[in-house]
Amino acid sequence: MTVPLKTRILLADDHPMVRRGLRMVLDAEPDLEVVAEAGDGAEAVELAMSTEVDLAILDVAMPRLTGLQASAELKRRRPELRTLMLSMYDSEQYFFEALKAGASGYVLKSAADQDLVEACRAAMRGEPFLYPAAVAALIRDYLDRASRGEAVPADPLTPRELEVVKLVAEGHSSDEIAATLVISKKTVEHHRSHILEKLGMRDRVELTRYAIRRGLVEP
Amino acid sequence: MTVPLKTRILLADDHPMVRRGLRMVLDAEPDLEVVAEAGDGAEAVELAMSTEVDLAILDVAMPRLTGLQASAELKRRRPELRTLMLSMYDSEQYFFEALKAGASGYVLKSAADQDLVEACRAAMRGEPFLYPAAVAALIRDYLDRASRGEAVPADPLTPRELEVVKLVAEGHSSDEIAATLVISKKTVEHHRSHILEKLGMRDRVELTRYAIRRGLVEP
DNA sequence: CCGCCCATGGGGGAAGACACCGATCTTCGA
DNA sequence: TCGAAGATCGGTGTCTTCCCCCATGGGCGG
Numbered sequence: 001m002t003v004p005l006k007t008r009i010l011l012a013d014d015h016p017m018v019r020r021g022l023r024m025v026l027d028a029e030p031d032l033e034v035v036a037e038a039g040d041g042a043e044a045v046e047l048a049m050s051t052e053v054d055l056a057i058l059d060v061a062m063p064r065l066t067g068l069q070a071s072a073e074l075k076r077r078r079p080e081l082r083t084l085m086l087s088m089y090d091s092e093q094y095f096f097e098a099l100k101a102g103a104s105g106y107v108l109k110s111a112a113d114q115d116l117v118e119a120c121r122a123a124m125r126g127e128p129f130l131y132p133a134a135v136a137a138l139i140r141d142y143l144d145r146a147s148r149g150e151a152v153p154a155d156p157l158t159p160r161e162l163e164v165v166k167l168v169a170e171g172h173s174s175d176e177i178a179a180t181l182v183i184s185k186k187t188v189e190h191h192r193s194h195i196l197e198k199l200g201m202r203d204r205v206e207l208t209r210y211a212i213r214r215g216l217v218e219p
Numbered sequence: 220m221t222v223p224l225k226t227r228i229l230l231a232d233d234h235p236m237v238r239r240g241l242r243m244v245l246d247a248e249p250d251l252e253v254v255a256e257a258g259d260g261a262e263a264v265e266l267a268m269s270t271e272v273d274l275a276i277l278d279v280a281m282p283r284l285t286g287l288q289a290s291a292e293l294k295r296r297r298p299e300l301r302t303l304m305l306s307m308y309d310s311e312q313y314f315f316e317a318l319k320a321g322a323s324g325y326v327l328k329s330a331a332d333q334d335l336v337e338a339c340r341a342a343m344r345g346e347p348f349l350y351p352a353a354v355a356a357l358i359r360d361y362l363d364r365a366s367r368g369e370a371v372p373a374d375p376l377t378p379r380e381l382e383v384v385k386l387v388a389e390g391h392s393s394d395e396i397a398a399t400l401v402i403s404k405k406t407v408e409h410h411r412s413h414i415l416e417k418l419g420m421r422d423r424v425e426l427t428r429y430a431i432r433r434g435l436v437e438p
Numbered sequence: 439c440c441g442c443c444c445a446t447g448g449g450g451g452a453a454g455a456c457a458c459c460g461a462t463c464t465t466c467g468a
Numbered sequence: 469t470c471g472a473a474g475a476t477c478g479g480t481g482t483c484t485t486c487c488c489c490c491a492t493g494g495g496c497g498g
Contacts, residue, residue, distance in 0.1 A: 015307065020332035021240010028243070088234070089438065113239035158444065171424040173484070187446055193486065203454090203485075205390040208427045212438040219308070219431040219438065377474065392454070405477055412456065422455075422484090439498100446492080454485070461478075468471085 006033040007124050008052055012044035012067065013059040013086065018109075022057070022086075025113045032120055041065025045073050048081060055123060057116075058103075060087040060094055061215025068094070068101045068215075075102030082123045086116075089213050156198045162216065164191040168204050169211030225252040226343050227271055231263035231286065232278040232305065241276070241305075244332045251339055260284025264292050267300060274342060276335075277322075279306040279313055280434025287313070287320045287433075294321030301342045305335075308432050375417045381435065383410040387423050388430030 009026060011034050013019045023034045036051045038044035042064040048056050056074060058067035065073070071083045084105040085098040098106045104123035107116050157165065167177045174192070178185040192204075201207055211217045228245060230253050232238045242253045255270045257263035261283040267275050275293060277286035284292070290302045303324040304317040317325045323342035326335050376384065386396045393411070397404040411423075420426055430436045 015328040017244075017305075017326075017328045017330060017332050017335060018237050018240060020244055021237060021242075023240075024243035024247075025236075025239055107236075109234040109236045111236060113236045116236060160445065169424065169428075171420075171422060171428075173422075175484090183445085184447055186448055189484095189486075190446080190448095193488095196486080201390075203390060203423075205388065205423050205427050208424050209388075209390075209431070209436075209438045212428070212431060217428075219428045379475065394454090402475085403477055405479090406475070408454095408456075409477080410475085412458095415456080441498090442496085444493100444495085446494105448490075450487105450489085452485105452487085454483105456483075457481085459479080459481105461476100463474100463476075465474080466472090468469100 006031055007120060008033055008035045008054045009120070010034075010036045010038065010044060010048050010051065010053040010056040012038040012041065012057065012062065012070070014039050014062045018059075022113075022116070025116065026120070029117050029120075032117065039063075041067060041070035044070045045077075048074055049077060054082065055120060056081060056083045057086055057120070058083060060085055060089075060098075061213075066215040068097050071098070071101040071103050084116075084119055084123055094214070157195060161191055161195050161198075164188060165195060165207060165211050166216045168192060169208040169217045225250055226339060227252055227254045227273045228339065229253075229255045229257065229263060229267050229270065229272040229275040231257040231260065231276065231281060231289065233258050233281045237278075241332075241335070244335065245339070248336055248339075251336065258282075260286060260289035263289045264296075267293055268296060273301065274339060275300060275302045276305055276339075277302055279304055279308075279317075280432075282437075285434040287316050290317070290320035290322050303335075303338055303342055313433070376414060380410055380414050380417075383407060384414060384426060384430050385435045387411060388427040388436045 009032060011019055011023055011026070013022065016039070019037055019039075023037070026032045026034050035053060036047045038047050040063040041058070044056060044058060044062075044067075045065065047053075056071075058070050060067040062070070067085055067087075071085065074081055074083060079102075082104045083102065084107060085094070085101075085103045086107055086109060087094055087098075088109050095106050104127075105119040107119045163181065164177060167180060172180070174185045174188045177188045181188070192207075196202060196207065199207070199210060201210065208217075212219050228251060230238055230242055230245070232241065235258070238256055238258075242256070245251045245253050254272060255266045257266050259282040260277070263275060263277060263281075263286075264284065266272075275290075277289050279286040281289070286304055286306075290304065293300055293302060298321075301323045302321065303326060304313070304320075304322045305326055305328060306313055306317075307328050314325050323346075324338040326338045382400065383396060386399060391399070393404045393407045396407045400407070411426075415421065415426065418426070418429060420429065427436075431438050
């Protein structure tokens, strides 16, 4: 008898208990098989490069490298590898970032577990994107814009700005951040202002929640 | 043949995917059986009152009622029901709050899945507490203090202060909070100051992360 | 080459956050 | 009944945040 070819999956999430649960869900399917597990983004990249895997399922928020960063890195180094982003949050921004990072799907942890299984199959069939119902409208917008040749919404923040966001969300004052980055307090404040304007936020509290959602800092 | 009596478990977590994973882990054990699932704290309380369950596993951070609130409520209404707290964070404060809420165990999502199974069994055997290794020292402190008749560290914040924390972490200014709670701005600022002092924090950013860890607000 | 974005730096000022001081009133348990 | 704790409100003052304005230099694409 022939053994059906299973999709070999790399599962990356920083919570072993969650990982184990997802693994059981996936392994229960005849066509799916988890062959590797990673606890952070960097480990995920290493394992994906050294192991025979067809699909990487990455949690958005992970230590060292976030899922988005890991996905972008993997797309660069192994373009044929499919990736699925797994997220706690139904956020337009991450969704587009996931698209940009080359992910083949974006699945919410608040979705039914069967949705993840379907997302895996869709990704392996080469279907461009399986998405939660809540962001269906975003997809249409995206496709519209893409068909008109408009730019894909990129990460609105520059690398330097991301550093500032991280430090702000860790509770540091402008003075401390200036000292850390070895720039003037004025520059820090300029960055912070610019960031708030870009994101449509008004203060460090909203920015903190944004940083946590993005996995830039731990709560 | 006799059917061994299984521990009937209520599983409460706001992420269906996580819930499903935990369910598979638990149902794989011969002596454990998940008989009900809840997506928030209030639903968990309702189900625990209307269903024959022996043990409730509650995620700390859930909508409507947090796991800690739900546990306290259940202890009041069904003292014989055992509860296990499930948390993303290895925090001394929650740990003690879980104790105070009458939980029989505190398990981290970053622990191995088998730890959860062991925690279930320990809870049903009536053992006082199964704990992650990281908080073992805290347990000793706690037992020491308890044996000397000292007060169990309670929730440091009053109900009113919790309201303020929630609103602060949602990004509202003192003026807005004052308007919401129909008190003066001065009182809001007094509460906030008092909260920061109690928790040993310096500003709204740290307070925001605290509120998220406690499940008072969504990131 | 010129405009645009990024990163850097600064002045000034309004508003908010935060600390420290004071107070009254209620509730609740010892 | 007395004290402790919570909730309420006020003044004063300092520091930070946040928003305007400004400028310079480097890189990059049209």
